[in-house]
Amino acid sequence: MEIDGSESVPSFYGKELRFQRERAGLTLEQLVEGSYYGATYLSEIERGQRSIPVDLARHVDRVLKTDGYFERRCEEVRRARIRGHADYFQRVLKVEPRAEAIDEWSPTLVPGLLQTEPYMRALFDADGTKPPEEVDIMVDGRLGRADLIEPRRTAPELWVVLHEASLRMEVVPPERMADQLDHIITLARRRRIIPQVVPWRAGAHPLMQSNTRLMRFGDAPPIVYTESPYHGVTVDDPGVVKRYQRAYEMLRAVALSPHETLSLLARTAERYRKGKLPACAPRARGARGGRDKAAGHRGGR
Template sequence: MAARKDIDGSASVPQFYGKELRFKREEAGLTLEGLVEGSFYGVTYLSEIERGQRTMPLDLAQHVDRVLVTDGFFQRGCEDVRQARRKGHAPYFERVLEAEKRATAIEEWSPTVIPGLLQTAPYMRAMIRAERMLELPEEAEERIAGRLKRAQLFEQDQKKPEYWVVLHESLLRLPILPPSEMAEQLDHITALIRRGRVLTQILPWNAGAHALMQGNAMLLTFTDAPPLVYTEGQHHGNTVDDPFLVKQYRRSYDLLRAAALPLEASLARIEDAAEGYRNGKQPDRLERRDLA
């Protein structure tokens, strides 16, 4: 039997909420099975809420309040937890934040920006500044803190989830930061690759027509749930769970991955670009004649 882990209620709003839930459940002499009985949720789901790893749905919070006779405490608090978990992120991204922590594999295609899980703080800051020029500095920093927290997935002891990303080569050649900070951004990616935390392929700029040319995509796979696909525009996101569409995205991603450079060649290309920035010169740009 696995050892019972203590919950640090001071760490975050979700963990405080989860610690109170465990306390009230044990005070009532109930097991996890006993508390979820009569609801539409399982033991694992409730356990993850207690550990601050998952958001409490409204209907489950109402069920818990009835069983534990807590006068609506958990119903009132579940929205606070939801807002705390998505701090720094748009509301439409909430489902992905939940799903990433349960995924066994995350596969992503990012043609226009380095994806959030790989971004450094300066890269995030530049993107936020370009889009939200009138935003207060403290608001921007809150967004950055929320995004950096996502990347803690790569700091866990267990190598879960496996993260496989395909990046367009233009991202290596698009200096949205000063050279030294662009070098740091690319060094950050190579460090994650060399630590075995991410698998990265580069799609060459001259690869020609390829799958998923019309947008980005994130595919999430789970052991206990059907796979999901997430796509995002400038001000909206869309989660796809229809099995037929997910299968189509799966095939498109596999075709894209086949068109990209092998892992070792991709790593060499990232390191070469980083070295160019570090030496104070831009990596070779795409010449107009190349695009003619």
């Protein structure tokens, strides 16, 4: 098997993992036996959809007798994770692994932690100015962050509220959009996230004008992070944080229930696959230009 070194870091080492596993004559199930991970999770790593966690890398090295190769590669993925984000997002990168709970609101796009690789690559490449190698670094960084919500004792509870607009905006071709929605459904069914969708009919509601992320910790006060296309702000003033928390609670109250949300996601994915694009509310004047500006930034969301 030929390994392409120009690929993203998770994709490169995913292919190497598959090569080593098949050379050893092992199935996915056989390789994960004795670890805390399942065959589906390992398959996603081999396809470059996830980076490999350190504990699984050690298990793989032990079974495949690869002399610590995959554990060492985890450090490269960690460096790519930091390198692929804007300076203003560095504080979030440092504190989010310690969060007990993360509440996130995204009015226009699928949040970064939930994005598939084709979706995030389309966003990073939207303004047409970034060279391919820079886009690769940014994709690697965002894929690395996705390990934050993988099953482990310290994984935060992630509650995500999306607007229905984010489901119906074709950031990638229809089949890829269906895959993106299926990915959110899978995360929800695996109890990695709790998703809700604010429907078109909800009308005016809190936090309409900005992305918002609230992070709560067991050993520190909560903080809020908000972001615009080329700038992000971390808020730790207790009074302001409290206002954001109340607004987020009101936002959840106007959203569909998690069960209704999964049904909507499944219906929308099916319509994408059948070529019956979801009917959207009338596009506001100038909406496309606003989307193009917002899509290509390199922050964390």
